[in-house]
Amino acid sequence: MEQRAKEREQPLTFVLVHGSWADAGFWNGVAAMLRRMGHRVYTPEYPGHGSDPNKNVTHAMITKAVADFIIANNLRDIVLVGHSFGGSVVQKTAELVPDRIKRLVFMDGFVLGDGQSVVDQFPLPVQQMFEQLRQTSKDDSLVLPFPVFRELFVNLADIKLAQQLYNEAKPEPAKPAFEKLDLKKFYSLTIPRSYLYLTEDNLLPQGEGYGWHPHMSSRLGVFRLIRSHGDHMTYFRTQPGLLAQKLYEASRD
Amino acid sequence: MEQRAKEREQPLTFVLVHGSWADAGFWNGVAAMLRRMGHRVYTPEYPGHGSDPNKNVTHAMITKAVADFIIANNLRDIVLVGHSFGGSVVQKTAELVPDRIKRLVFMDGFVLGDGQSVVDQFPLPVQQMFEQLRQTSKDDSLVLPFPVFRELFVNLADIKLAQQLYNEAKPEPAKPAFEKLDLKKFYSLTIPRSYLYLTEDNLLPQGEGYGWHPHMSSRLGVFRLIRSHGDHMTYFRTQPGLLAQKLYEASRD
């Protein structure tokens, strides 16, 4: 059920930060819908992704690229949105340019505890799979086996779309996901924050000490919860209007 | 998606017990829909709320007022519904007039363990916020900061409705929420019970040892679960037909 984007009441400035195995184009559908709703939308692409062949990047390089993009475009009062790995980027970017951010929105995005890495958020067998993938790679990048991508990233897609999305994904730099991040400053910030939770997203176990929500979301303290149907990646392609509407509900004042 | 109230099969007698920062008028929309479906509906208002200026009330005074209302109106075979703080009122009222109650329905209502208070159900930082609000008050009442109300009570509302609902809320007597309740008799009762869970209600964390459901609902033993979209307060105003329909499904035999 594609929901019509119907609200125009408050024009916002979105900066949408993509996740792993993705690039700026990941947001194409949602960004187009948000623009149609009257919002300004920016989709910075960070090092090690898109057409960048260099996989030797750090989390700090990625964060700096996003912050530099915000400054270079002189953006203020922004809604800074992070999907998946982009959640951890949003956390660190908020430390760099807190005064330019009106609200942080995590869209099935990682919210790391101080001193943790993205990989720390997965169950041990998945951590071991990531470690093995890393060691068998020539350039310290991660290429997911198709069955893992199909079941955990795009469980709502049919097989044709699953294969298409898999083929579009480029090898992901491993290092940033393994880096333990100092997030003391993030946890001192008082910027309003929201969590947009997609209820069919099973990339992380949905409970038992894991998961996007409520496990990681609860680290945000007081936050606005919005729920939507969706798995980790499929609806960005097949239901951009629904996700844009939910993103607006997560982002408005 | 407003769902039409379409079932008329079993006329019920509802007694709807409001929560904190609310009064009998809180139920206006839902009560009107239930009446249209053919049910009898009563919405008692208890001390310290509505037009009552006296904030020096106890949980026992509130409970007694609801039980007295039921007796004075000679109500029997009632479905006793408690929303939010009203859940704890329903628990104690059931101890006073068990033979008049056909079913208990908790609608994102507190189900306290024996010896616990409402405030005990919140994470420590929120408990500390309540404590601070209490101490800065002149009449031992609680006035929520707007951002907390907006994010945790009406996360699905737009800003205009959020402000309107906030402005309508009167200061809440603090004492009843801090009182530890003896609920031994409640836990010996065998009245059928239901839990109506609103899935976007994030006032309490939705897991990790907290929450309306399954954390508090599981204290009810065998109970009927009904789910609906909705946050803590918004849909009472914007989707009364949906909530009335779900309430009927929770309440019928």
Place this chain on the structure above:
Amino acid sequence: MEQRAKEREQPLTFVLVHGSWADAGFWNGVAAMLRRMGHRVYTPEYPGHGSDPNKNVTHAMITKAVADFIIANNLRDIVLVGHSFGGSVVQKTAELVPDRIKRLVFMDGFVLGDGQSVVDQFPLPVQQMFEQLRQTSKDDSLVLPFPVFRELFVNLADIKLAQQLYNEAKPEPAKPAFEKLDLKKFYSLTIPRSYLYLTEDNLLPQGEGYGWHPHMSSRLGVFRLIRSHGDHMTYFRTQPGLLAQKLYEASRD
């Protein structure tokens, strides 16, 4: 909202394994919808159920009957689906005929840990109720009290349908649910697996160390998650098209 079964892309061979207090007829509605979608559907009925008056059966007898059915019909590349108790049957059947199975689908089905029984998955008070029912039975079978069936198995039904479904249920052989199962071989299998979770199914508590998903589903390791509205039994009768569509999404490549 009955969802139209619209996809025909991949014809599958389903073997649908019913649960306790049920028989092959339990699948009638869903099987008819799947056939209309172009799939082949088999619904084996196992010992101690349907018209079989003998309640003195074991879990191994049940499993063997399902495996024999698959072999006798020369079925290959099957999607083996287990509902409720049928989940534990699917686990053991997969050990017997792994090469004939394309995918395992648990539909609010038990996924037992190695050495556990079905009864082990319930909270202690429910375990004690089962034990008492067993001891008061003449033929070691279980007959649920109506209120328990009504609240935990068919919470979404109206009272008329609840009574009808209750009256159709035959006494359930107790022994198989109490047997501890050796599942070491199951946990060595790499057959793809899915979990179809019905979000109003409260037969097991939905968290706090219990439940279909994520508690038992997480034992499957990497699996595909599909969610649908539905309680434990009602929608098989009232929404077969919705369940068939979700089952297809759980089962396709």
